[in-house]
Amino acid sequence: MLNTNDLLALYAQLNVEYRLYMKGSISEREYCLRARPIDQAIAQLELSTLRGSPVLSVSCSQKLLMPKY
DSSP states (O other): OOOHHHHHHHHHHHHHHHHHHHHTSSOHHHHHHHHHHHHHHHHHHHHHTTTTSHHHHSOHHHHHHSOOO
């Protein structure tokens, strides 16, 4: 189940890193190095909401090939 507190905390952390980059406190390379694991964690949390749902059980191409009765 999606923990919104974790997700909000990750977005806040990402925002802090972005502000540091925009102020010139860290380089673009450093920002990217810091942001990548945060982005990955956010993606994992967001995708966890879809796990076990019918959306991921059948691919779109399979749905298109199914006959309509």
